[in-house]
Amino acid sequence: MVFRAPPPGCRPSQNMRFGPILNRAFYERPTVEVARGLLGAVLVHGPAAGMIVETEAYLGGDDLASHSARGITSRTQVIFGPPGHAYVYLIYGMYECLNLVAEPPGQPGCVLIRALEPVNGIELMRSRRPAARRLGDLASGPAKLTMALGVTRAQNGADVTRGALVVRRPTGKCAFEIEVTPRIGIGECADWPLRFLIRGNPFVSRR
């Protein structure tokens, strides 16, 4: 199967070289700053990689949409731990979603990665995502991208500042505007403006 070429615009080049790994200090900041800062960065898992084009912030305090809202449990303890770690959870009994923990240790806050623009290892991603018919379907959703990258609950609690699963700065310049909308698929706090996406990027989960 031949994928249609991606449209022109602010695109990462395929087989691009990446910059340095985002370090602990990057994540040890307010969750919204981390969510915005992750846009344009490259999520790498082994040979597969994609540029982050859509994120959502899940806060502490009175954000009742957050899994951390009802306190520390065996599932949510990672969110209260040190920043720069992966929080991966099972959703609808079938799919897995990847978050990156923000805020100082002890303070809850995490960023859901909602969509990637595939960059490297696209054939491998295709083999992991047989249902994807177009390049734009490969990683354009929180569970699609974990399938494409091979991320599972085995990575829950993993340190994303070192190891197989990391986030890197892109090299070179890539200017874009950040669009802000309410988060998708939640009941509580449904109108809070905590979804961030690269404006005009065709690989987001929805417009």
Added chain:
DNA sequence: GGTAGGATGGGCT
């Protein structure tokens, strides 16, 4: 182009 409905299991009341 669009959407209704089903899959499927862990977390929490």
Added chain:
DNA sequence: GCCCATCCTACCC
């Protein structure tokens, strides 16, 4: 027992 931070298929314009 109910609720999901979802995706895919079938079916209908």
